[in-house]
Amino acid sequence: MATTLPVADRLRPGRNDPGDTKTSPAAPRRSPLVLVGGLVAAWLIPLALVPLGLGVVVLPLLLLAVGSVIRVGGVLLDRLVAAALVVAGGVVVLGLLFSVWPWGIDPIPTSGVLFSLVTLVGWACRRAPRLPMRFRPSDLMVLGTGATLWYYLHKPLVGKGPEWRMEFLATAEDRLNHFSYFVGIEHVGGYNFLHQEAARAYLMGPGEVTYPQGSHFLLAWVDSLVRSSTDLGTPLDAMNRYLLFILAVYALLGAALVWGARWIGGPRLRGWRTAAVCGTVASLVLASNYADLVPHGFDSTVVGLLMVALLTAFLIRPAMRTPELVLVAALGLITVTYVYNLFGAIAGVVLVAALVVHRRRFRLRRWPLYLALAVVTLGVAGLPSAISVLSELDVAGASNLGGPSVAADRVLLIGGLLLGVLVAAAPANRRTGTGRAQLAVVLGAGAVVWAFSWYQVHTIGHVSYYFEKLAGTGVVIALVSLGSVGPLLGAGAPARTPVLRRRVGDAVLAGVSVATALSLFAGVQWGMESFKSAPSAWDGNRLAAWSRGESWSDIGPRHGATIADDLADISGAVMVLYSNDSYKNLKSTWLASLLRNRGGDILPLYETHWVNIGAFEQREEEYQASMEHVRKGARQLGEPMTVVVADPVTGERMRKDVEGFQPGITVVVKPGNAWSHPWDRSFPGT
Numbered sequence: 001m002a003t004t005l006p007v008a009d010r011l012r013p014g015r016n017d018p019g020d021t022k023t024s025p026a027a028p029r030r031s032p033l034v035l036v037g038g039l040v041a042a043w044l045i046p047l048a049l050v051p052l053g054l055g056v057v058v059l060p061l062l063l064l065a066v067g068s069v070i071r072v073g074g075v076l077l078d079r080l081v082a083a084a085l086v087v088a089g090g091v092v093v094l095g096l097l098f099s100v101w102p103w104g105i106d107p108i109p110t111s112g113v114l115f116s117l118v119t120l121v122g123w124a125c126r127r128a129p130r131l132p133m134r135f136r137p138s139d140l141m142v143l144g145t146g147a148t149l150w151y152y153l154h155k156p157l158v159g160k161g162p163e164w165r166m167e168f169l170a171t172a173e174d175r176l177n178h179f180s181y182f183v184g185i186e187h188v189g190g191y192n193f194l195h196q197e198a199a200r201a202y203l204m205g206p207g208e209v210t211y212p213q214g215s216h217f218l219l220a221w222v223d224s225l226v227r228s229s230t231d232l233g234t235p236l237d238a239m240n241r242y243l244l245f246i247l248a249v250y251a252l253l254g255a256a257l258v259w260g261a262r263w264i265g266g267p268r269l270r271g272w273r274t275a276a277v278c279g280t281v282a283s284l285v286l287a288s289n290y291a292d293l294v295p296h297g298f299d300s301t302v303v304g305l306l307m308v309a310l311l312t313a314f315l316i317r318p319a320m321r322t323p324e325l326v327l328v329a330a331l332g333l334i335t336v337t338y339v340y341n342l343f344g345a346i347a348g349v350v351l352v353a354a355l356v357v358h359r360r361r362f363r364l365r366r367w368p369l370y371l372a373l374a375v376v377t378l379g380v381a382g383l384p385s386a387i388s389v390l391s392e393l394d395v396a397g398a399s400n401l402g403g404p405s406v407a408a409d410r411v412l413l414i415g416g417l418l419l420g421v422l423v424a425a426a427p428a429n430r431r432t433g434t435g436r437a438q439l440a441v442v443l444g445a446g447a448v449v450w451a452f453s454w455y456q457v458h459t460i461g462h463v464s465y466y467f468e469k470l471a472g473t474g475v476v477i478a479l480v481s482l483g484s485v486g487p488l489l490g491a492g493a494p495a496r497t498p499v500l501r502r503r504v505g506d507a508v509l510a511g512v513s514v515a516t517a518l519s520l521f522a523g524v525q526w527g528m529e530s531f532k533s534a535p536s537a538w539d540g541n542r543l544a545a546w547s548r549g550e551s552w553s554d555i556g557p558r559h560g561a562t563i564a565d566d567l568a569d570i571s572g573a574v575m576v577l578y579s580n581d582s583y584k585n586l587k588s589t590w591l592a593s594l595l596r597n598r599g600g601d602i603l604p605l606y607e608t609h610w611v612n613i614g615a616f617e618q619r620e621e622e623y624q625a626s627m628e629h630v631r632k633g634a635r636q637l638g639e640p641m642t643v644v645v646a647d648p649v650t651g652e653r654m655r656k657d658v659e660g661f662q663p664g665i666t667v668v669v670k671p672g673n674a675w676s677h678p679w680d681r682s683f684p685g686t
Contacts, residue, residue, distance in 0.1 A: 035123045042115030046108045055107045055228035062087055062114055068129035069122040070327070072320040073263075075134045077142065081259055082320070082328065085310045088218060089331025090114060092338045093380060095191055095217045104189020105217075107224045125323070138262055141278040141514075145285065146255030149543070153247040153294065156549035162236045163565075166591070168295075169243045171553040172404070173583075175297030176590045179242050180599040181207065181216040186224070186232050187597075191217060193387050201600040206392045212384060214338025215303035219245050235595045246299050253306040254285040257479045260313035264483030266434060272509030277486040279514035281479050283521035284412065290472070291542035292406045295551040301469055304340030309476045311336060311347055315354035316441055316480075317434040322361050326370070329355065330377040337381040341388075342466060344381065346473040349448050353440035358433055400456060402464045408471035416478025417446045423484045438484055442477060449474045553587075554675065563591050566644070566670050573601045573641035575633065577614025577650075579675035582626075585611050588675070592644075604636030614645040615674035623650075627657060630665070640664040646673040 049057050067076075067083035094113065095105075103109040122129065157165055169175060180203035184192045192199035192208040199208040223241060224230055232238045261281045262274060269277060293302050311332035318325045333351055337344035355362075362370060389395060420442040429435030449471050456463045518524040523537020530536050538544060545551060567574060574596070576588035586609045593601045607629040612622055634641055640663050645651040651669035658665040 030123060030126060035119065038119035038123060039116055042119050043112040045115060046111035050108050050111075050228045053228045055111075055225040058107065058111045058225050059222065062111070062118075064131065065115060065118045065129075068131050069118055069125075069127045070320070070324050071127075072314075072324050072328075074132055074319075075136055075139070076132055077135070077139045077259070078263065079132055081256070081263075081310065082314065082324070085307070085314070085328060085335070086331055087114070088307070089335045090117070091218055091221050092214050092335050093331070095221070096194070096380075096383075099190020099194040104230060105186070105221050105224050106230050107221075107228060110221065111225070136274075137510075138274045138278050141275065141282060142255050142259045142262065145258045145278075145282040146251045148282075148286065149251035149254045150248065152543050152547040153250060154244075155547040156552070157243075162240050165240050165243060166236075166563075167552040167554065169239050170587060170591060171295040171551060172297035173587060173590070175246075175299060176587070176594060177204065177207065177211075178216065178297065178299040179239060180204065180594060180602075181211065181213055182220055182223075182242055183232065183235070183238060183594070183597075183599065184208065185213065185216055185220040186230065186238075189230070191384075193384055200603075202597070203599050204602045204606065205600070209391045210388045212300060212338060212341045212388075214335060214384075215300045215340070217338075218303070219249075235597060239594070246294065246302065249299075249306060250291075250294055250302050253302055253309065254282070256306055256309045257285055257476065258282050260309050260480035261483035263313045263319075264317050264434065264438065264480055265486040266317055266319070266483075268487035269483065271506040272513055273486040273489045275510035276489065276513035276517065277483055279517035280521060281482055282514075283517040283524075284479060286518075286543060287522040287538070287541045288412075289409060289542050290406060290475070291546055294546060295553075296404060296406055298406065298469075300340050301472065304336060304343045305472055305476050307332065307336045307339055308343055308347060308350075308473050309480055312350050312441060312477050313480050313483075315350055316437045318354070318358055318361070325358075325361065326373060330373065333377060334381045338384060340469075341385045342470055343473055344385070345448055346445050346470070346477075349444040350441050350477075353444040354437045357437040357440050399466055400460045400464060401466065405465050405468040406472075408468050408475050412475045412478055413449070413471055416481070417442055417474055420478055420481035420484070421446075423481070423488065426488060428488055429484055435484065438481055442481055445474055445477050563588055563595065566673065567592050567596070570642050570644070570668065573598065573605065573637055573639060575605055575608055575611075575630065575641060575643045577608075577611060577643060577645045578670075578673045579646075580612050580615045580618055581675070582609050582612045584675050585609075585614060601637065604638075605633045605641075607633035607636070613650055614647060615676060616647045617649050623653075627654070630654075631658070631661065634661065634663060634665050638663060640666070642666045642668055644668045644670055646670055646675070 045061060046055070046058055049055055063080055063083045066086050067079040070079070070082060070086065072082035073079055091110075091114070094110070097113075098105050098110055101109075121127075157168060169179070181192060184199045184202035187202055188195035188198045191213055192203065193213065196208050219242065222245065223232075223238075226241065227233065258278050258281045261277050262269060265274065265277055311328070314320070314325075314328050314332065318328075320328070329351055333344070333347050336347040420438060423429060424435045424439035424442060426435075430439065449467075452467055452470050453463050456467050515524075515526070519526070523541065525536045525538070542551075563576060567576070574589070574592050575585075576592045577585050578588050579585050586606065589605050589608045590599075590602050593599050593605070610629040611626040612618065613626040618626070630643065643654065643658075643665055645654065645667065646669070648669050648671055651667050655667045658667065
């Protein structure tokens with residue numbers, strides 16, 4: 001018996017856009033004058049805006065330009081989300097060109113090229129600029145989730161100066177690393193792995209070649225638009241902008257998860273059921289322990305999860321024409337692998353599973369073209385990883401590394417994926433292309449996560465750092481898959497019900513649905529006192545804790561001003577020993593190097609990680625062991641350096657012990673700077 005599929009599931013090339021009710025207008029002629037005019041405008045826009053300091057306006061204009069040419073979805077927000085993924089992929093891919101041409105990531109030529117490409121594609125494909133000026137009430141829930149996350153994330157920074165904000169940037173060693181990759185790209189004008197020698201001055205090797213840099217390149221390019229310049233400004237200002245970018249990306253991740261669930265729900269997800277689905281996903285995001293990704297400094301992970309969420313949603317329900325599907329699939333895969341190559345395994349499985357299910361979208365006679373596109377896509381996507389493997393990356397050893405982690409919520413991971421399978425297999429969904437694609441994607445992603453778990457358990461006896469990272473993609477897929485639950489919740493009010501009563505009823509049910517979701521999944525109590533006046537579940541979640549400033553990291557007795565100000569009169573390499581805790585000394589030294597544009601010093605000075613002196617006198621054996629690492633760091637550095645200590649007695653003894661040492665070591669005492677807070681203030685994660 002034939003099955004009638006929703007419009008979004010039976011879309012074929014040449015049909016109207018999803019959601020369109022009118023026949024598509026005739027394709028415009030390829031007028032050379034239109035092309036010339038478009039190319040002139042493509043360059044006039046950045047040439048007019050950037051010199052005025054308005055380079056940041058280029059970004060929304062570029063999103064609108066791409067959105068007006070592609071044909072995805074039927075509402076404006078859907079179109080802009082697709083445009084954002086295309087722009088991100090375009091910047092990541094063209095970054096290979098930007099890295100080798102003379103202008104680096106200068107906002108004028110890079111923006112000019114991007115606008116020109118949009119113009120050329122639109123002209124070649126006869127796509128007249130057109131945006132669907134349609135909105136859905138649930139757009140407010142998507143945007144509201146992002147705004148709520150931003151409010152809580154930004155709240156502890158309000159009213160704090162640049163020096164004081166460092167206590168939120170320096171919560172983990174990982175963020176110092178990520179910031180150095182970001183700075184390196186801005187200094188060398190492109191990917192660090194294409195400028196390895198120059199990049200080593202700004203970051204700890206061999207990260208310039210072994211670590212994926214897509215997220216840092218994207219943020220560096222956005223930063224050039226924000227500043228309308230390639231001049232970084234002071235390192236302290238750059239740190240503040242970088243921190244704001246990361247907070248904004250996490251807010252976008254939350255919004256993307258809500259949007260992704262709604263997108264997968266498709267045209268059958270309407271009325272109060274949309275609010276129930278979006279409210280549930282938003283509640284799970286707001287209460288998630290994944291807010292700990294921010295204080296842990298897992299910046300590339302956040303960007304990578306954002307890209308996985310968008311790619312998964314578009315591939316499960318490809319409500320777009322075939323050219324757009326190919327474009328989104330190719331650029332999405334490349335972006336994910338460039339941002340976090342481990343996630344490329346999941347992105348690849350998602351891509352294959354979805355394309356197999358939706359294979360009828362592709363004409364058999366065009367298989368040579370599709371094969372060529374696949375080869376090019378895989379080649380570009382695998383380029384940085386291939387360079388890493390061929391350099392110094394030990395894949396087998398790195399895959400089992402330990403380290404502080406943010407655990408993937410097992411309830412969401414296992415229960416969410418099982419729910420995704422259950423719902424996709426329900427009769428109402430499995431008859432649709434979207435349902436079959438979701439089933440294939442969830443099973444494929446779950447198999448990859450389970451296989452990696454099995455590998456780690458059978459090699460090191462337990463799951464470790466990178467399993468939790470990979471499992472995060474499973475959580476993301478589980479959350480966006482919740483969108484397919486909505487259409488199973490039952491029909492809305494009968495069609496004969498008066499429109500006003502139907503809308504009022506839907507609004508009431510929508511409000512109750514959201515309130516229910518917030519209570520069940522986020523622990524919101526709506527003013528009801530907790531048992532024995534204990535904090536509510538909402539007050540105890542990680543996002544609320546960050547908003548209260550509880551995730552700050554002490555970096556000196558004056559909360560950042562110490563390192564920024566006290567070293568202003570010191571030139572050359574510096575080792576900062578303000579604590580008798582080695583990790584605090586390492587972080588102080590790293591910050592000092594970054595604040596003086598000498599991030600490359602940290603490779604030899606990583607010996608500070610074993611230096612437990614500087615704040616007050618230590619026992620003899622600890623002092624001698626620490627001094628060996630001080631000398632070792634100086635020898636590896638190969639040039640004179642300054643050691644700054646807080647304790648005068650320790651400083652005087654060190655001066656005598658390093659007298660005559662080559663290369664020279666100068667000891668400077670900054671009394672009163674002893675770092676004595678508990679260790680968990682230095683690193684608030686586990």
